[in-house]
Amino acid sequence: MRRSPDQRDDDLMLREGARRFLEERCPWTPTLPSPGEEDAVRREMAGLGWFAMGLPEEFGGGGADALQALALVEEAGRVLLRRSLAADVLVVPRLMRRGFAGLTALAPGLAAGAVRFALVSGDPAAGGLSVAPGREGVRLRGGGGLALDAGAATHWLVAAGEGSPNGAALLCVEARPVPERRLIDGRRGAVPPLDGLDLPAGAVLATGHDALAAIDEIRDCAAAALVADAYGALAAGLDLTVGYLNQRRQFGQTLGSFQAVQHLMAEAFCDLETLRSLMLWSAASLDGAPAERRRAAASARVVLGREGLAAASRLIQASGGIAMTEEYRVGHVYKRLQVAAGIDGGTEARIRQLATDTLSPKGRPDDEASAA
Template sequence: MDFTLTAEQQLLRDGLTKFLATRYDLDVSRAAVKTGAGWQPDIWQAFADELGILGATIPEAAGGMGGSATELMVIAEALGHGLVVEPYVDTVVVAAGLLERVGGDPSSELLEKIAAGGAVVALAAVELDSGDPREIATTAVRDGDDWVLTGAKIVVTSAPLASHLLITAQTDAGPALFLTDFDAAAPAPGLGVHSFRTVDDRLAADLTFDGLRLPAASLLTDSGVADLVDEAFDRGAAAVCAEALGAMRRVLDDTVAYCKQRQQFGQSLGSFQALQHRMVDMLIEVEQSSAAVVLAVLNLDAAAADRARAVSAAKVTLGRAARFVGQNAVQLHGGMGMTEELAVGHYFKRLTAVQYEFGSTDFHLDRYARLTRPLE
């Protein structure tokens, strides 16, 4: 597969990489997620004002740059390499992608805010442990001029940081998508918010709707919502695969550097052939993952079945590789690999969580099998 970045895409990658290397300190980031606000709003604003990455893939008509899925991949991989916790995938890839496809004035106005760094949007779609957003039990019933929502959503990532929520629910006409303002610290009557920190130190929330009233205008669309959300989840899955690829590259580099430095029996660990083989196996997993990510990204705008097949193949490949690379990196670092002092321990947690985002490895393996099953 011949895949070469354009000069502009290389500049985007190099500029973002340099910014993260000089401005995104891992210790500061960890302090923010463990004891602070959960993210760095000034960094998020710099993403918009100084780098323009929040609008890189948003249409020009909505204040963005109209970039392609390739720009998405370049950005997500760089953010994964820097272990960035700010909600790029949730807001810019998933939510903004949905808003772009739905269209309309409310969507366009919110897209402009996202591109400018003025809005964080989370999608509340998953209700069951299967992770399948098509399984919707939450209901929305008309009552006068309002919609009344009843149900629950689980593990809504970035919800505690969000200024807006996108919510899927069943109406008499079928699945629908709603948009509402949101404040996790002061939720609206009928909206329950249970915030928590995930294993990789990101913020999420379980939401309950017990008679939550939304105005009629909050209904964005009730046409083709299942397919729209499916596509949004596939784009999110492809983005976290690219993010995991960047994280694995960093983990592999750190492991090789550690093995060159660490002495055992008067020799560096890197001089032992058995450990060299282990690191070569890690490299092979990374390179296979790179090819899978490229294939998925190039198929994001393909027909639904082709897109789903490529994304599921990437998610399975990255899930297994993230597990292998992360576990071996920790083992080769010895007991230090899981300490708070070393970056590899934090990356290992992120690589573990990635295996379950936007559908687990098992979910995507099953979907790939169904999509490739011969016709009977």
């Protein structure tokens, strides 16, 4: 494990190459790209090796670590790339290490850009997902939640029965046609119709404790990626805003010279860097003890949903009216953050999780108290 990003020669090459590619091939514009254009960019990314680099070496991977995968996700966040990279550069390549045969068979396709994953978990409000014996092998029951890019994916990685080893199962399901929903930030998601779906037994990658451990890892990896994406979006938004504030003049002076505006931006910077610290902790903990990994991911998501979103709102406030227009990027940064804050149960669910994980259970004194 290493603890600092951007220190190795190949780190810098990767980040700079990614930034150049993304700014040339998919700079942010208010107009949404067509699915055809998105597919073309995707193939070019595969050509650059983005989906292969994180795969284990026995599957033709380049042995890139989580920090490098997250650097790509962060760079994609800077241009507000509509199609998420998280599953294909970070989550699934790492999951391949567990050696699930149903998944590793897809490694060549993933590396070539032909296989694309979406992460699907149950909708807790609808009682989550469960697996029962079925006609062909197994049958899924219950509702899935909103999953990013589930319509563009070729495969859904489905987490069922979370929370208890008895019912837990991780499945890899070939995607079906699904009505897409346009999210407020221009990304697309879908609620995969899983209730009553019959699947061959081979779709089940893992059950019981194995499934639970894999589902936990998927969740924490996805959280790290969500935070990296949000940080990238915010950092680019902050750069844009600082540039604007140093140009735009009112009352005969630049907006950036007003202390009230300076302090707004300093607050945003404090929140931004705290978010990045938590993302780096989250990345470093991916190789460590599950309990710390879980705490890191939850902490990062709590700060994303609170301070991250607040920082995005400060960018709008400091920019003024222009940031209220659909034509200007800063409002889209805010929407990106709002989606990140609200997806997968949202910020409050992470706060509850963190409370459960770090505070003594109801009705039981804290260890420290009994020791004192």
